[in-house]
Amino acid sequence: MNEAEFTDFYQSTFSALVRQIYVATGDATRAEECVQEAFVRAWMKRRNLQASEPRRWVSQVAWRLAIDSWRASERERRALGRATKERSPQSTPPVSLQEFAQELSVLTEEDRAVLILRHFEDLSIADVAELLNLPIGTVKSKLFRATEKLSKERIFTLE
Numbered sequence: 001m002n003e004a005e006f007t008d009f010y011q012s013t014f015s016a017l018v019r020q021i022y023v024a025t026g027d028a029t030r031a032e033e034c035v036q037e038a039f040v041r042a043w044m045k046r047r048n049l050q051a052s053e054p055r056r057w058v059s060q061v062a063w064r065l066a067i068d069s070w071r072a073s074e075r076e077r078r079a080l081g082r083a084t085k086e087r088s089p090q091s092t093p094p095v096s097l098q099e100f101a102q103e104l105s106v107l108t109e110e111d112r113a114v115l116i117l118r119h120f121e122d123l124s125i126a127d128v129a130e131l132l133n134l135p136i137g138t139v140k141s142k143l144f145r146a147t148e149k150l151s152k153e154r155i156f157t158l159e
Helices: 003-025 028-044 054-080 097-106 109-120 125-132 136-152
Strands: none
Touching: 003 028, 003 054, 003 109, 028 054, 054 109, 054 125, 097 109, 097 136, 109 125, 109 136, 125 136
16 A cells, blocks of 8 residues: 555545444544544554455454553453443433433443444444454443443444
8 A cells, every 4th residue: 555545545434433443432532542543553554454345453453552542441440440420311312422422331341342333333233243352242241231221321223
């Protein structure tokens, strides 16, 4: 992939990928940092990236960075002894992307990622498993638990 092709790829992919990660993390800065780091890594490996799969590769790296970042922040929170704040469920559907991300905050970041990739990005369970480097059974159970939790919290239901 030459520089012009990479620039086109970056411009056509960056914003959509940031939105995906943002919805999963609820943190716009973290989402942008993860996607930017994924593109930096892709730039460094651009000569070896397969022309047909750069989006998949960058997406996978960005998701893994987001999950790693979430795990690190969880460890910090536990080390500092801060409890996560409880949210009262709302029965009205979210209006904005920010509100939607906030509603999904009742889920773990990994469960949000599974849910978003499966239901909103319309990836197969096998593709979600590959992208997040999880066993298919784990993806299925996370998807079930996330759907149940959202339904129980009356946030929304997925068909």
